[in-house]
Amino acid sequence: VYLCLNILQSCNLFEFSSFIAYFSEMFIPFYTGRVIDVLGSHYQLNEFLSALLFMGLFSMGSSVSAGCRGGVLLCAISSFTCRIKVKLFQALTKQEIGFFETIKTGEITSRLSKDTTLMGRTVCLNVNVLLRTFIKTVGMISLMMTLSWKLTFLVLMETPLTGLIQNIYDTHYQRLFQAMQDSMARTNEAANEVVFGIRVVRSFNTNKHEAERYDERLNETRSLKTRRDIVRAVYLLAQRLTGLGMQVLILYYGRLFIQKGQMTTGSLVSFIIYQSDLGGNIRTLTYIFGDMLNSVVAAGKVFNYLDRKPEISTDGELKPDQLRGRISYCGLSFAYPTNPSKTVLQDFSLELKPGQMTALVGPSGEGKSTCVSLLQRLYEPQGGEILLDGQPLKSYDHHFFHKKIAVVSQEPVLFSGSIRDNITYGLNDCSMEEVEDAAGKADAHDFIQTLEKGYDTEVGEGGGQLSKSERQRIGIARALVRQPKVLILDEITSSLDTESENKIQQALASCLDQTLLVIAHRLKTIEKANQIVVVGGGRVKERGTHEELMELKGSYYKLREDQTIY
Numbered sequence: 001v002y003l004c005l006n007i008l009q010s011c012n013l014f015e016f017s018s019f020i021a022y023f024s025e026m027f028i029p030f031y032t033g034r035v036i037d038v039l040g041s042h043y044q045l046n047e048f049l050s051a052l053l054f055m056g057l058f059s060m061g062s063s064v065s066a067g068c069r070g071g072v073l074l075c076a077i078s079s080f081t082c083r084i085k086v087k088l089f090q091a092l093t094k095q096e097i098g099f100f101e102t103i104k105t106g107e108i109t110s111r112l113s114k115d116t117t118l119m120g121r122t123v124c125l126n127v128n129v130l131l132r133t134f135i136k137t138v139g140m141i142s143l144m145m146t147l148s149w150k151l152t153f154l155v156l157m158e159t160p161l162t163g164l165i166q167n168i169y170d171t172h173y174q175r176l177f178q179a180m181q182d183s184m185a186r187t188n189e190a191a192n193e194v195v196f197g198i199r200v201v202r203s204f205n206t207n208k209h210e211a212e213r214y215d216e217r218l219n220e221t222r223s224l225k226t227r228r229d230i231v232r233a234v235y236l237l238a239q240r241l242t243g244l245g246m247q248v249l250i251l252y253y254g255r256l257f258i259q260k261g262q263m264t265t266g267s268l269v270s271f272i273i274y275q276s277d278l279g280g281n282i283r284t285l286t287y288i289f290g291d292m293l294n295s296v297v298a299a300g301k302v303f304n305y306l307d308r309k310p311e312i313s314t315d316g317e318l319k320p321d322q323l324r325g326r327i328s329y330c331g332l333s334f335a336y337p338t339n340p341s342k343t344v345l346q347d348f349s350l351e352l353k354p355g356q357m358t359a360l361v362g363p364s365g366e367g368k369s370t371c372v373s374l375l376q377r378l379y380e381p382q383g384g385e386i387l388l389d390g391q392p393l394k395s396y397d398h399h400f401f402h403k404k405i406a407v408v409s410q411e412p413v414l415f416s417g418s419i420r421d422n423i424t425y426g427l428n429d430c431s432m433e434e435v436e437d438a439a440g441k442a443d444a445h446d447f448i449q450t451l452e453k454g455y456d457t458e459v460g461e462g463g464g465q466l467s468k469s470e471r472q473r474i475g476i477a478r479a480l481v482r483q484p485k486v487l488i489l490d491e492i493t494s495s496l497d498t499e500s501e502n503k504i505q506q507a508l509a510s511c512l513d514q515t516l517l518v519i520a521h522r523l524k525t526i527e528k529a530n531q532i533v534v535v536g537g538g539r540v541k542e543r544g545t546h547e548e549l550m551e552l553k554g555s556y557y558k559l560r561e562d563q564t565i566y
Protein backbone atom coordinates (compact mmCIF):
# COMPACT_ATOMS: atom_id res chain seq x y z
CA VAL A 1 0.00 0.00 0.00
CA TYR A 2 2.86 2.33 0.93
CA LEU A 3 4.55 1.68 -2.41
CA CYS A 4 1.33 2.17 -4.37
CA LEU A 5 0.67 5.49 -2.59
CA ASN A 6 4.15 6.64 -3.52
CA ILE A 7 3.59 5.71 -7.11
CA LEU A 8 0.21 7.43 -7.23
CA GLN A 9 1.81 10.63 -5.90
CA SER A 10 4.35 10.63 -8.69
CA CYS A 11 1.60 9.89 -11.19
CA ASN A 12 -0.26 13.23 -11.00
CA LEU A 13 1.65 14.64 -13.95
CA PHE A 14 1.14 11.35 -15.74
CA GLU A 15 -2.63 11.45 -15.30
CA PHE A 16 -2.86 15.04 -16.50
CA SER A 17 -0.80 14.42 -19.64
CA SER A 18 -2.67 11.17 -20.26
CA PHE A 19 -6.00 12.96 -20.15
CA ILE A 20 -4.84 15.59 -22.68
CA ALA A 21 -3.39 12.87 -24.91
CA TYR A 22 -6.56 10.68 -24.93
CA PHE A 23 -8.78 13.67 -25.52
CA SER A 24 -6.68 14.97 -28.43
CA GLU A 25 -6.14 11.56 -30.03
CA MET A 26 -9.89 10.93 -30.10
CA PHE A 27 -10.64 14.02 -32.17
CA ILE A 28 -7.91 13.72 -34.84
CA PRO A 29 -9.81 11.24 -37.10
CA PHE A 30 -12.98 13.31 -36.68
CA TYR A 31 -11.28 16.47 -38.04
CA THR A 32 -9.49 14.45 -40.77
CA GLY A 33 -12.92 13.47 -42.08
CA ARG A 34 -14.07 17.05 -41.74
CA VAL A 35 -11.15 18.33 -43.92
CA ILE A 36 -12.05 15.76 -46.61
CA ASP A 37 -15.71 16.83 -46.57
CA VAL A 38 -14.78 20.54 -46.91
CA LEU A 39 -12.46 19.70 -49.83
CA GLY A 40 -15.06 17.44 -51.52
CA SER A 41 -18.18 19.70 -51.29
CA HIS A 42 -18.47 23.44 -52.02
CA TYR A 43 -15.06 24.56 -50.82
CA GLN A 44 -15.05 27.34 -48.15
CA LEU A 45 -11.61 28.68 -47.14
CA ASN A 46 -12.74 29.58 -43.60
CA GLU A 47 -14.22 26.14 -42.89
CA PHE A 48 -11.17 24.45 -44.38
CA LEU A 49 -8.72 26.55 -42.31
CA SER A 50 -10.69 26.07 -39.08
CA ALA A 51 -10.88 22.25 -39.60
CA LEU A 52 -7.16 22.20 -40.42
CA LEU A 53 -6.37 24.35 -37.34
CA PHE A 54 -8.30 22.03 -34.99
CA MET A 55 -6.72 18.98 -36.56
CA GLY A 56 -3.25 20.55 -36.07
CA LEU A 57 -4.00 21.59 -32.47
CA PHE A 58 -5.30 18.15 -31.49
CA SER A 59 -2.31 16.47 -33.20
CA MET A 60 0.12 18.76 -31.35
CA GLY A 61 -1.68 18.27 -28.03
CA SER A 62 -1.70 14.51 -28.52
CA SER A 63 2.02 14.29 -29.47
CA VAL A 64 3.31 16.53 -26.66
CA SER A 65 1.12 14.90 -23.99
CA ALA A 66 1.87 11.36 -25.19
CA GLY A 67 5.62 12.20 -24.99
CA CYS A 68 5.25 13.53 -21.43
CA ARG A 69 3.10 10.59 -20.45
CA GLY A 70 5.67 8.08 -21.78
CA GLY A 71 8.59 9.79 -20.01
CA VAL A 72 6.82 10.11 -16.67
CA LEU A 73 5.55 6.55 -16.88
CA LEU A 74 9.00 5.09 -17.58
CA CYS A 75 10.48 7.04 -14.64
CA ALA A 76 7.66 5.86 -12.35
CA ILE A 77 8.11 2.23 -13.43
CA SER A 78 11.87 2.20 -12.89
CA SER A 79 11.55 3.96 -9.51
CA PHE A 80 8.82 1.53 -8.38
CA THR A 81 10.74 -1.54 -9.58
CA CYS A 82 13.90 -0.30 -7.87
CA ARG A 83 12.10 0.23 -4.56
CA ILE A 84 10.36 -3.13 -4.64
CA LYS A 85 13.67 -4.88 -5.45
CA VAL A 86 15.38 -3.23 -2.46
CA LYS A 87 12.47 -4.12 -0.13
CA LEU A 88 12.53 -7.72 -1.34
CA PHE A 89 16.32 -7.90 -0.98
CA GLN A 90 16.06 -6.62 2.61
CA ALA A 91 13.31 -9.13 3.40
CA LEU A 92 15.39 -11.97 1.91
CA THR A 93 18.57 -11.17 3.81
CA LYS A 94 16.58 -11.32 7.08
CA GLN A 95 15.47 -14.91 6.48
CA GLU A 96 17.01 -17.79 8.40
CA ILE A 97 19.65 -20.04 6.77
CA GLY A 98 17.15 -22.94 6.57
CA PHE A 99 15.10 -20.82 4.14
CA PHE A 100 18.04 -20.54 1.73
CA GLU A 101 18.69 -24.26 2.00
CA THR A 102 15.13 -25.24 1.17
CA ILE A 103 14.51 -22.70 -1.63
CA LYS A 104 16.62 -22.98 -4.78
CA THR A 105 18.98 -20.09 -5.55
CA GLY A 106 17.50 -19.81 -9.07
CA GLU A 107 14.03 -19.29 -7.60
CA ILE A 108 15.22 -16.51 -5.30
CA THR A 109 17.11 -14.68 -8.06
CA SER A 110 14.15 -15.11 -10.39
CA ARG A 111 11.89 -13.43 -7.77
CA LEU A 112 14.40 -10.61 -7.46
CA SER A 113 14.95 -10.00 -11.17
CA LYS A 114 11.96 -11.25 -13.18
CA ASP A 115 8.95 -11.11 -10.88
CA THR A 116 9.72 -7.67 -9.46
CA THR A 117 10.05 -6.28 -12.99
CA LEU A 118 6.79 -7.93 -13.99
CA MET A 119 5.18 -6.47 -10.89
CA GLY A 120 6.43 -2.97 -11.73
CA ARG A 121 4.85 -3.35 -15.13
CA THR A 122 1.55 -4.48 -13.66
CA VAL A 123 1.18 -1.69 -11.18
CA CYS A 124 2.36 1.16 -13.40
CA LEU A 125 2.15 0.17 -17.03
CA ASN A 126 -0.69 -2.31 -17.30
CA VAL A 127 -3.10 -0.47 -15.02
CA ASN A 128 -2.52 2.75 -16.92
CA VAL A 129 -2.65 1.19 -20.37
CA LEU A 130 -5.81 -0.65 -19.39
CA LEU A 131 -7.41 2.55 -18.16
CA ARG A 132 -6.25 4.59 -21.13
CA THR A 133 -7.35 2.00 -23.70
CA PHE A 134 -10.68 1.50 -22.01
CA ILE A 135 -11.48 5.25 -21.90
CA LYS A 136 -10.29 5.67 -25.49
CA THR A 137 -12.39 2.74 -26.66
CA VAL A 138 -15.55 4.08 -25.02
CA GLY A 139 -14.86 7.57 -26.47
CA MET A 140 -14.24 6.15 -29.92
CA ILE A 141 -17.40 4.04 -29.91
CA SER A 142 -19.43 7.15 -28.91
CA LEU A 143 -17.93 9.18 -31.79
CA MET A 144 -18.44 6.30 -34.22
CA MET A 145 -22.12 6.13 -33.14
CA THR A 146 -22.53 9.80 -34.06
CA LEU A 147 -21.04 9.07 -37.50
CA SER A 148 -23.13 5.93 -38.20
CA TRP A 149 -24.74 3.72 -35.58
CA LYS A 150 -25.44 0.97 -38.12
CA LEU A 151 -21.76 0.68 -39.14
CA THR A 152 -20.79 0.83 -35.44
CA PHE A 153 -22.92 -2.24 -34.67
CA LEU A 154 -21.36 -4.00 -37.65
CA VAL A 155 -17.86 -3.26 -36.27
CA LEU A 156 -18.82 -4.35 -32.75
CA MET A 157 -19.92 -7.73 -34.12
CA GLU A 158 -16.28 -8.38 -35.05
CA THR A 159 -15.02 -7.66 -31.51
CA PRO A 160 -15.52 -11.18 -30.04
CA LEU A 161 -13.58 -12.68 -32.98
CA THR A 162 -10.67 -10.22 -32.53
CA GLY A 163 -10.65 -10.94 -28.78
CA LEU A 164 -10.67 -14.71 -29.34
CA ILE A 165 -7.76 -14.61 -31.84
CA GLN A 166 -5.78 -12.39 -29.46
CA ASN A 167 -6.50 -14.66 -26.51
CA ILE A 168 -5.36 -17.82 -28.33
CA TYR A 169 -2.21 -16.03 -29.51
CA ASP A 170 -1.38 -14.62 -26.07
CA THR A 171 -1.72 -18.01 -24.37
CA HIS A 172 0.62 -19.67 -26.89
CA TYR A 173 3.02 -16.76 -26.91
CA GLN A 174 3.30 -16.60 -23.12
CA ARG A 175 3.96 -20.33 -22.91
CA LEU A 176 6.69 -20.14 -25.56
CA PHE A 177 8.13 -17.01 -23.99
CA GLN A 178 8.40 -18.72 -20.61
CA ALA A 179 10.04 -21.80 -22.16
CA MET A 180 12.47 -19.50 -24.01
CA GLN A 181 13.38 -17.65 -20.82
CA ASP A 182 14.05 -20.96 -19.04
CA SER A 183 16.10 -22.22 -21.96
CA MET A 184 18.11 -18.98 -22.07
CA ALA A 185 18.73 -19.25 -18.31
CA ARG A 186 20.01 -22.83 -18.81
CA THR A 187 22.30 -21.64 -21.64
CA ASN A 188 23.72 -18.88 -19.46
CA GLU A 189 24.11 -21.31 -16.58
CA ALA A 190 26.20 -23.63 -18.80
CA ALA A 191 28.44 -20.70 -19.79
CA ASN A 192 28.77 -19.46 -16.20
CA GLU A 193 29.67 -22.90 -14.94
CA VAL A 194 32.49 -23.19 -17.47
CA VAL A 195 33.85 -19.70 -16.75
CA PHE A 196 33.71 -20.42 -13.02
CA GLY A 197 35.41 -23.78 -13.36
CA ILE A 198 37.75 -22.92 -16.25
CA ARG A 199 40.74 -24.44 -14.42
CA VAL A 200 39.01 -27.82 -14.22
CA VAL A 201 37.88 -27.57 -17.86
CA ARG A 202 41.46 -26.87 -18.98
CA SER A 203 43.09 -29.51 -16.84
CA PHE A 204 40.63 -32.22 -18.00
CA ASN A 205 40.82 -30.90 -21.59
CA THR A 206 37.02 -30.81 -21.90
CA ASN A 207 36.84 -27.57 -23.94
CA LYS A 208 35.29 -29.38 -26.92
CA HIS A 209 32.76 -31.22 -24.80
CA GLU A 210 31.74 -27.99 -23.05
CA ALA A 211 31.43 -26.15 -26.40
CA GLU A 212 29.13 -28.92 -27.66
CA ARG A 213 27.03 -28.73 -24.49
CA TYR A 214 26.72 -24.97 -24.95
CA ASP A 215 25.81 -25.41 -28.62
CA GLU A 216 23.09 -27.94 -27.68
CA ARG A 217 21.50 -25.49 -25.28
CA LEU A 218 21.73 -22.64 -27.79
CA ASN A 219 19.99 -24.81 -30.39
CA GLU A 220 17.18 -25.51 -27.95
CA THR A 221 16.67 -21.75 -27.47
CA ARG A 222 16.84 -21.17 -31.24
CA SER A 223 14.19 -23.81 -31.98
CA LEU A 224 11.88 -22.21 -29.39
CA LYS A 225 12.45 -18.80 -31.01
CA THR A 226 11.55 -20.25 -34.43
CA ARG A 227 8.31 -21.67 -33.00
CA ARG A 228 7.54 -18.31 -31.44
CA ASP A 229 8.09 -16.56 -34.78
CA ILE A 230 5.80 -19.03 -36.60
CA VAL A 231 3.03 -18.47 -34.03
CA ARG A 232 3.45 -14.72 -34.48
CA ALA A 233 3.30 -14.97 -38.27
CA VAL A 234 0.06 -17.01 -38.14
CA TYR A 235 -1.41 -14.54 -35.67
CA LEU A 236 -0.53 -11.53 -37.86
CA LEU A 237 -2.09 -13.26 -40.88
CA ALA A 238 -5.34 -13.97 -38.97
CA GLN A 239 -5.39 -10.43 -37.62
CA ARG A 240 -4.88 -8.85 -41.06
CA LEU A 241 -7.49 -11.10 -42.70
CA THR A 242 -10.21 -10.26 -40.16
CA GLY A 243 -9.30 -6.54 -40.33
CA LEU A 244 -9.40 -6.61 -44.13
CA GLY A 245 -12.71 -8.48 -44.20
CA MET A 246 -14.25 -5.90 -41.89
CA GLN A 247 -12.92 -2.98 -43.98
CA VAL A 248 -14.44 -4.50 -47.15
CA LEU A 249 -17.81 -4.77 -45.37
CA ILE A 250 -17.56 -1.19 -44.06
CA LEU A 251 -16.69 0.14 -47.53
CA TYR A 252 -19.55 -1.82 -49.09
CA TYR A 253 -22.19 -0.66 -46.59
CA GLY A 254 -20.60 2.82 -46.33
CA ARG A 255 -21.02 3.31 -50.10
CA LEU A 256 -24.72 2.31 -49.74
CA PHE A 257 -25.21 4.79 -46.85
CA ILE A 258 -23.48 7.61 -48.81
CA GLN A 259 -25.72 6.90 -51.82
CA LYS A 260 -28.78 7.07 -49.52
CA GLY A 261 -27.42 10.36 -48.04
CA GLN A 262 -27.11 8.83 -44.54
CA MET A 263 -23.43 9.77 -44.28
CA THR A 264 -20.74 11.83 -46.06
CA THR A 265 -17.44 10.64 -47.63
CA GLY A 266 -15.47 12.41 -44.85
CA SER A 267 -17.52 10.64 -42.17
CA LEU A 268 -16.75 7.29 -43.82
CA VAL A 269 -13.00 8.10 -43.83
CA SER A 270 -13.21 9.13 -40.11
CA PHE A 271 -15.14 5.93 -39.39
CA ILE A 272 -12.54 3.73 -41.12
CA ILE A 273 -9.72 5.39 -39.11
CA TYR A 274 -11.64 4.83 -35.86
CA GLN A 275 -12.38 1.24 -36.83
CA SER A 276 -8.71 0.35 -37.40
CA ASP A 277 -7.76 2.02 -34.08
CA LEU A 278 -10.61 0.20 -32.31
CA GLY A 279 -9.27 -3.20 -33.48
CA GLY A 280 -5.88 -2.28 -31.96
CA ASN A 281 -7.58 -1.24 -28.72
CA ILE A 282 -9.55 -4.48 -28.40
CA ARG A 283 -6.34 -6.46 -28.96
CA THR A 284 -4.52 -4.35 -26.35
CA LEU A 285 -7.33 -4.84 -23.81
CA THR A 286 -7.29 -8.63 -24.28
CA TYR A 287 -3.49 -8.76 -24.09
CA ILE A 288 -3.26 -6.55 -21.02
CA PHE A 289 -5.93 -8.55 -19.26
CA GLY A 290 -3.98 -11.81 -19.80
CA ASP A 291 -0.70 -10.14 -18.92
CA MET A 292 -2.20 -8.77 -15.71
CA LEU A 293 -3.31 -12.25 -14.65
CA ASN A 294 0.31 -13.42 -15.09
CA SER A 295 1.64 -10.41 -13.24
CA VAL A 296 -0.78 -10.97 -10.38
CA VAL A 297 0.72 -14.46 -9.95
CA ALA A 298 4.26 -12.97 -10.00
CA ALA A 299 3.25 -10.22 -7.56
CA GLY A 300 1.74 -12.86 -5.26
CA LYS A 301 5.07 -14.68 -5.14
CA VAL A 302 6.96 -11.44 -4.40
CA PHE A 303 4.53 -10.50 -1.62
CA ASN A 304 4.87 -14.00 -0.13
CA TYR A 305 8.57 -13.31 0.40
CA LEU A 306 8.03 -9.67 1.44
CA ASP A 307 5.57 -10.72 4.15
CA ARG A 308 7.47 -13.81 5.31
CA LYS A 309 8.49 -13.61 8.96
CA PRO A 310 11.92 -15.22 9.56
CA GLU A 311 11.60 -18.35 11.70
CA ILE A 312 14.49 -17.16 13.86
CA SER A 313 13.32 -14.06 15.69
CA THR A 314 15.53 -10.99 15.92
CA ASP A 315 13.35 -9.15 18.43
CA GLY A 316 15.61 -9.61 21.48
CA GLU A 317 16.43 -6.42 23.43
CA LEU A 318 19.12 -7.35 25.96
CA LYS A 319 22.29 -5.22 25.64
CA PRO A 320 24.12 -5.56 28.96
CA ASP A 321 27.05 -3.19 29.61
CA GLN A 322 29.08 -6.04 31.03
CA LEU A 323 29.11 -9.34 29.22
CA ARG A 324 31.25 -12.18 30.56
CA GLY A 325 30.81 -14.59 27.66
CA ARG A 326 29.82 -17.77 29.50
CA ILE A 327 28.12 -20.13 27.07
CA SER A 328 25.93 -23.05 28.19
CA TYR A 329 24.56 -25.64 25.76
CA CYS A 330 21.63 -27.13 27.70
CA GLY A 331 20.28 -30.46 26.42
CA LEU A 332 20.22 -29.48 22.74
CA SER A 333 18.44 -31.60 20.14
CA PHE A 334 18.71 -30.59 16.54
CA ALA A 335 18.00 -31.78 13.00
CA TYR A 336 18.58 -29.67 9.87
CA PRO A 337 15.37 -28.32 8.25
CA THR A 338 16.37 -29.97 4.95
CA ASN A 339 16.68 -33.37 6.63
CA PRO A 340 14.39 -33.36 9.67
CA SER A 341 14.48 -37.13 10.08
CA LYS A 342 18.22 -37.19 10.83
CA THR A 343 18.99 -36.03 14.39
CA VAL A 344 22.44 -34.39 14.35
CA LEU A 345 22.63 -33.35 18.03
CA GLN A 346 20.90 -35.28 20.78
CA ASP A 347 20.76 -34.04 24.37
CA PHE A 348 24.00 -32.10 23.85
CA SER A 349 25.20 -30.23 26.96
CA LEU A 350 28.41 -28.28 27.38
CA GLU A 351 29.78 -25.24 29.23
CA LEU A 352 32.29 -22.76 27.71
CA LYS A 353 33.93 -20.56 30.33
CA PRO A 354 35.26 -17.00 29.90
CA GLY A 355 39.03 -16.80 29.54
CA GLN A 356 39.23 -20.48 28.60
CA MET A 357 39.83 -22.34 25.38
CA THR A 358 37.51 -25.23 24.53
CA ALA A 359 38.35 -27.52 21.62
CA LEU A 360 35.74 -29.63 19.83
CA VAL A 361 37.26 -32.70 18.24
CA GLY A 362 35.94 -35.89 16.70
CA PRO A 363 35.47 -37.72 13.41
CA SER A 364 33.92 -35.90 10.43
CA GLY A 365 30.18 -35.44 10.29
CA GLU A 366 29.58 -35.89 14.03
CA GLY A 367 28.14 -32.40 14.59
CA LYS A 368 31.03 -30.08 15.54
CA SER A 369 30.24 -27.35 12.98
CA THR A 370 26.54 -27.73 13.81
CA CYS A 371 27.35 -26.68 17.42
CA VAL A 372 28.94 -23.52 16.00
CA SER A 373 26.03 -22.78 13.64
CA LEU A 374 23.59 -23.05 16.54
CA LEU A 375 25.72 -20.75 18.66
CA GLN A 376 25.62 -18.19 15.84
CA ARG A 377 21.82 -18.56 15.73
CA LEU A 378 21.89 -19.63 12.09
CA TYR A 379 19.38 -22.33 13.07
CA GLU A 380 17.01 -22.78 16.02
CA PRO A 381 17.31 -26.06 17.99
CA GLN A 382 14.18 -28.19 18.23
CA GLY A 383 14.88 -29.00 21.88
CA GLY A 384 16.94 -27.43 24.69
CA GLU A 385 18.58 -24.03 24.45
CA ILE A 386 21.88 -22.15 24.45
CA LEU A 387 22.45 -19.57 27.17
CA LEU A 388 24.86 -16.63 27.13
CA ASP A 389 25.59 -15.46 30.69
CA GLY A 390 22.50 -17.37 31.78
CA GLN A 391 20.12 -15.73 29.27
CA PRO A 392 18.76 -17.43 26.12
CA LEU A 393 20.52 -16.25 22.95
CA LYS A 394 17.24 -15.03 21.44
CA SER A 395 16.75 -12.49 24.23
CA TYR A 396 19.84 -10.52 23.12
CA ASP A 397 19.67 -7.59 20.70
CA HIS A 398 20.54 -8.94 17.24
CA HIS A 399 23.24 -6.36 16.43
CA PHE A 400 24.77 -6.50 19.92
CA PHE A 401 24.87 -10.30 19.86
CA HIS A 402 26.70 -10.52 16.52
CA LYS A 403 29.25 -7.96 17.65
CA LYS A 404 30.03 -10.01 20.74
CA ILE A 405 30.29 -13.38 19.00
CA ALA A 406 32.66 -13.68 16.05
CA VAL A 407 33.38 -16.67 13.88
CA VAL A 408 36.24 -17.51 11.56
CA SER A 409 35.19 -20.34 9.27
CA GLN A 410 37.25 -22.89 7.34
CA GLU A 411 37.10 -20.79 4.17
CA PRO A 412 36.18 -17.20 5.06
CA VAL A 413 34.09 -15.47 2.41
CA LEU A 414 35.51 -12.10 1.34
CA PHE A 415 33.52 -9.54 -0.64
CA SER A 416 34.82 -7.42 -3.50
CA GLY A 417 36.26 -4.22 -2.08
CA SER A 418 39.49 -3.27 -0.33
CA ILE A 419 41.24 -5.26 2.42
CA ARG A 420 40.23 -2.56 4.90
CA ASP A 421 36.54 -2.83 3.82
CA ASN A 422 36.69 -6.55 4.41
CA ILE A 423 38.25 -6.26 7.85
CA THR A 424 35.78 -3.59 9.01
CA TYR A 425 32.85 -5.42 7.35
CA GLY A 426 29.63 -4.34 9.08
CA LEU A 427 31.33 -1.85 11.45
CA ASN A 428 30.91 1.90 10.99
CA ASP A 429 33.16 3.26 13.69
CA CYS A 430 36.45 1.49 13.31
CA SER A 431 39.75 3.40 13.38
CA MET A 432 42.80 2.54 11.26
CA GLU A 433 44.76 1.71 14.44
CA GLU A 434 42.18 -0.90 15.40
CA VAL A 435 42.30 -2.38 11.89
CA GLU A 436 46.11 -2.58 11.94
CA ASP A 437 46.11 -4.01 15.46
CA ALA A 438 43.66 -6.79 14.46
CA ALA A 439 45.64 -7.48 11.27
CA GLY A 440 48.83 -7.69 13.33
CA LYS A 441 47.28 -10.28 15.69
CA ALA A 442 46.07 -12.27 12.70
CA ASP A 443 49.58 -12.23 11.17
CA ALA A 444 48.19 -10.32 8.17
CA HIS A 445 49.77 -6.88 8.70
CA ASP A 446 53.17 -7.82 7.24
CA PHE A 447 51.88 -9.24 3.99
CA ILE A 448 49.38 -6.35 3.59
CA GLN A 449 52.29 -3.88 3.95
CA THR A 450 54.11 -5.52 1.04
CA LEU A 451 51.15 -4.90 -1.28
CA GLU A 452 51.41 -1.76 -3.45
CA LYS A 453 48.20 -0.21 -2.10
CA GLY A 454 48.43 -1.72 1.40
CA TYR A 455 45.05 -1.82 3.14
CA ASP A 456 43.41 -0.24 0.06
CA THR A 457 44.27 -3.21 -2.16
CA GLU A 458 41.22 -4.66 -3.90
CA VAL A 459 40.69 -8.33 -3.00
CA GLY A 460 38.72 -9.14 -6.18
CA GLU A 461 35.48 -11.11 -6.45
CA GLY A 462 35.26 -13.51 -3.46
CA GLY A 463 38.82 -12.50 -2.50
CA GLY A 464 40.08 -14.27 -5.64
CA GLN A 465 43.18 -12.05 -5.91
CA LEU A 466 44.56 -13.35 -2.59
CA SER A 467 45.95 -16.74 -1.62
CA LYS A 468 43.95 -19.11 0.61
CA SER A 469 46.19 -18.38 3.60
CA GLU A 470 45.93 -14.58 3.04
CA ARG A 471 42.13 -14.83 2.86
CA GLN A 472 42.15 -16.87 6.05
CA ARG A 473 44.27 -14.30 7.90
CA ILE A 474 42.01 -11.43 6.75
CA GLY A 475 39.06 -13.51 7.99
CA ILE A 476 40.74 -13.78 11.40
CA ALA A 477 41.47 -10.02 11.47
CA ARG A 478 37.80 -9.36 10.61
CA ALA A 479 36.76 -11.36 13.66
CA LEU A 480 39.40 -9.87 16.01
CA VAL A 481 38.69 -6.23 15.13
CA ARG A 482 35.27 -6.63 16.75
CA GLN A 483 36.99 -7.50 20.05
CA PRO A 484 34.42 -10.25 20.58
CA LYS A 485 33.68 -11.80 23.94
CA VAL A 486 33.23 -15.19 22.30
CA LEU A 487 35.54 -16.18 19.45
CA ILE A 488 34.92 -19.29 17.39
CA LEU A 489 37.60 -20.73 15.12
CA ASP A 490 36.24 -23.44 12.84
CA GLU A 491 39.20 -25.47 11.54
CA ILE A 492 41.27 -22.42 10.58
CA THR A 493 44.69 -24.05 10.71
CA SER A 494 44.35 -26.15 7.54
CA SER A 495 45.39 -23.27 5.28
CA LEU A 496 47.97 -21.67 7.63
CA ASP A 497 51.67 -22.50 7.89
CA THR A 498 53.13 -23.38 11.30
CA GLU A 499 54.72 -19.95 11.77
CA SER A 500 51.42 -18.07 11.22
CA GLU A 501 49.59 -20.57 13.39
CA ASN A 502 52.01 -19.98 16.30
CA LYS A 503 51.79 -16.18 15.97
CA ILE A 504 47.99 -16.26 15.93
CA GLN A 505 47.84 -18.60 18.91
CA GLN A 506 50.13 -16.30 20.90
CA ALA A 507 47.94 -13.30 20.02
CA LEU A 508 44.80 -15.16 21.07
CA ALA A 509 46.39 -16.24 24.33
CA SER A 510 46.89 -12.55 25.18
CA CYS A 511 43.10 -11.96 25.18
CA LEU A 512 42.61 -13.16 28.73
CA ASP A 513 38.87 -12.70 29.21
CA GLN A 514 37.79 -14.12 25.86
CA THR A 515 35.79 -17.36 25.54
CA LEU A 516 37.49 -19.33 22.81
CA LEU A 517 35.88 -22.25 20.97
CA VAL A 518 38.08 -24.08 18.50
CA ILE A 519 37.19 -26.89 16.12
CA ALA A 520 40.29 -28.81 15.09
CA HIS A 521 41.21 -31.88 13.16
CA ARG A 522 44.97 -31.57 13.77
CA LEU A 523 44.90 -32.52 17.43
CA LYS A 524 48.45 -31.29 18.03
CA THR A 525 47.19 -27.69 17.70
CA ILE A 526 44.78 -27.94 20.66
CA GLU A 527 46.89 -29.71 23.25
CA LYS A 528 46.97 -26.57 25.41
CA ALA A 529 43.17 -26.16 25.47
CA ASN A 530 41.57 -25.87 28.93
CA GLN A 531 39.05 -28.49 27.93
CA ILE A 532 38.93 -30.84 24.97
CA VAL A 533 35.50 -32.16 24.05
CA VAL A 534 35.13 -35.25 21.88
CA VAL A 535 31.85 -35.09 19.94
CA GLY A 536 30.38 -38.38 18.76
CA GLY A 537 26.88 -39.35 17.66
CA GLY A 538 25.66 -35.82 18.40
CA ARG A 539 26.64 -36.04 22.09
CA VAL A 540 29.62 -35.17 24.30
CA LYS A 541 31.54 -38.45 24.37
CA GLU A 542 34.57 -37.38 26.42
CA ARG A 543 35.68 -34.19 28.13
CA GLY A 544 38.91 -33.13 29.87
CA THR A 545 42.41 -31.77 29.34
CA HIS A 546 44.84 -33.37 26.92
CA GLU A 547 46.59 -35.21 29.73
CA GLU A 548 43.33 -36.45 31.30
CA LEU A 549 41.99 -37.74 28.01
CA MET A 550 45.27 -39.43 27.06
CA GLU A 551 45.20 -41.19 30.41
CA LEU A 552 41.59 -42.25 29.84
CA LYS A 553 42.72 -44.09 26.69
CA GLY A 554 39.29 -43.60 25.06
CA SER A 555 38.19 -42.00 21.74
CA TYR A 556 40.57 -39.03 22.04
CA TYR A 557 43.52 -41.31 22.70
CA LYS A 558 42.59 -43.39 19.62
CA LEU A 559 42.18 -40.31 17.40
CA ARG A 560 45.53 -39.00 18.60
CA GLU A 561 47.23 -42.34 18.04
CA ASP A 562 45.82 -42.51 14.47
CA GLN A 563 47.24 -39.07 13.69
CA THR A 564 50.66 -39.97 15.10
CA ILE A 565 50.83 -43.07 12.85
CA TYR A 566 50.09 -41.02 9.71
Ligand SMILES: Nc1ncnc2c1ncn2[C@@H]1O[C@H](COP(=O)(O)OP(=O)(O)OP(=O)(O)O)[C@@H](O)[C@H]1O
Pocket: 101, 336, 337, 338, 339, 344, 363, 364, 365, 366, 367, 368, 369, 370, 371
Ligand atom coordinates in the same frame (compact mmCIF):
# COMPACT_ATOMS: atom_id res chain seq x y z
N1 LIG B 1 23.09 -27.68 5.97
C1 LIG B 1 22.91 -28.98 6.23
N2 LIG B 1 21.76 -29.59 5.88
C2 LIG B 1 21.55 -30.91 6.17
N3 LIG B 1 22.44 -31.68 6.80
C3 LIG B 1 23.61 -31.12 7.18
C4 LIG B 1 23.91 -29.74 6.89
N4 LIG B 1 25.15 -29.46 7.37
C5 LIG B 1 25.61 -30.61 7.92
N5 LIG B 1 24.70 -31.59 7.80
C6 LIG B 1 24.82 -32.96 8.30
O1 LIG B 1 24.92 -32.89 9.71
C7 LIG B 1 25.90 -33.79 10.20
C8 LIG B 1 26.91 -33.04 11.06
O2 LIG B 1 27.61 -32.13 10.23
P1 LIG B 1 28.74 -31.15 10.80
O3 LIG B 1 29.17 -30.29 9.67
O4 LIG B 1 28.25 -30.49 12.01
O5 LIG B 1 29.88 -32.18 11.16
P2 LIG B 1 31.38 -31.91 11.60
O6 LIG B 1 31.61 -32.78 12.75
O7 LIG B 1 31.61 -30.45 11.77
O8 LIG B 1 32.15 -32.43 10.29
P3 LIG B 1 33.56 -31.91 9.69
O9 LIG B 1 34.57 -32.28 10.72
O10 LIG B 1 33.70 -32.70 8.45
O11 LIG B 1 33.44 -30.45 9.46
C9 LIG B 1 26.51 -34.45 8.97
O12 LIG B 1 25.94 -35.74 8.83
C10 LIG B 1 26.11 -33.59 7.82
O13 LIG B 1 25.88 -34.36 6.66
